[in-house]
Amino acid sequence: MLRYLQNVETHISHSYRQISTTSTLHKNRAAKTKSTSNRTQLLTYEMAQKPHHIGVRKSWLTWHSQNLEEFRQTQPLVVAQDEVVRRFIRGFFPQNLVVSGNEIVIKRRGNVLIVAGFLQYSRRLDIRRIYWMFGFAEEFLSILLKQPVKLELAFVESEEEVAYNYI
């Protein structure tokens, strides 16, 4: 016992700081998809891309000139507008969303904002209602963002249409 205590004492007296350089064993990594046993997990093309494809094949979901050098006049405003539009579309077409509305393309041409992407009608197909909702969304967003907004959302029958792969 005494010997042990002595040992501790010497250990404390010789203690020093150090940085651990061993790599941590993280099995789960961000943006890496995990496969299911019966291959039922739907992946769109966007989801199937690996993290190192970000900015190359992935993440071209917004198109405008405010990212360019010497053209950054209102870049923060554009980012905020994008978020407003995405949230509105997600909330306004809850039954028609594909992959929970994560893949909506926003393009800007002049002062026009164009929302493109896919919606599905497997749950309910009500053509008149959809026309009305498109009109409402365009009008609402145009007034909100003070610029013309056009919806160019295309309809697919169901979510399986956009499936690139199943894992």
Place this chain on the structure above:
Amino acid sequence: MHRLSHISTRSRSTLADKLRSAVGGSDYGKSKQALAAGSIAAKDENGEDFRELYVMPKRKLRGQIQLEQNTGRAEIKTRSRFDLMDRLAERPPRSEEMDPEKHKWSDVWPAARTFAASVVPLPVRMGSRPNVEKRAPFKKEGNLELVKIPNFLHLTPVAIKQHCDAIKKFCTPFPPELIATPSLAATCLPISVQYSTYIHQGTNIRDIRSRVVTMIVDVESLKLTENAQEKFIRLAGKRYNKESKKLTIITDRCHTRKQNLDYAHYLLTVLYHEANKVEQWAELKERSDNLQVEFEGSETKTKLVDLIEKAKTAGLKPDESSITEFGEMWKSYRNSEETVDKTREYGRQMKKLLGISGNN
């Protein structure tokens, strides 16, 4: 009036009956009694109504119906979809319906638009696959990659030709003389104006840099007198280019391009008229005030003339006619940076002038 009518409709309801009877109390439950008497005419020995014990509702519950349907004791009623009419109205995609040879594509796709798989009758695929031989790239329908990229389906050669034909009546042909002789542009069009237009995307499409105007003027074509031109050059300062003999005015102090262009024209006008003015003190100008050293009237010239005279008397054969040529060389030699070549040229010209032949 509205409220009254409302009450009158209410008064016919059973709830109103109940309330009325609760207040009055006399004929409460009469209708119910009559109903009971109609359905079950059972009375006990005292002559009172047989009151049923409530165990469960008389209709079949949902679970019971489902149980019967599953065991085959009841038939399953199939109902059509609630959105059947809309689904029947669904048409095959336009790309399959349309006849590409009869339809004009510029009518189908008149302006810039996001790619629509149902409209474009092209068998396109887009996206990468790890092994394309095994599995083809992603199909046309539901392909977000095709939606993302800008397309030029509205800019087919036919559509462009159509567009050009439509706006042709507003255009005038470019002067053929200017195409034939490009040097003519410098004399016919002495003023050139340059500006940049910036295209932005977003709420604000303006750019402050587009206000800047650059005006380049050929000074020779202003036809100034020698004195006026010198004054003009002195006033212009760094804006005048000696080599090309051009004046460059850059204006950016006003807010719009038009204002800046007007201002540039104003500056040129002012400069021209100011250069043509002759002040009293301008007459006091001496030879040393010149912008460049001149050969005419210089001491070198008098000395040279003297020297030629002396050379003649000495029996040499000086080349008198080449004195103007020497003068030009001398002027450029004095007014620019000295180089080895220029110094050699000076020596050569001098020998020629004095008629000294020989190998250097």
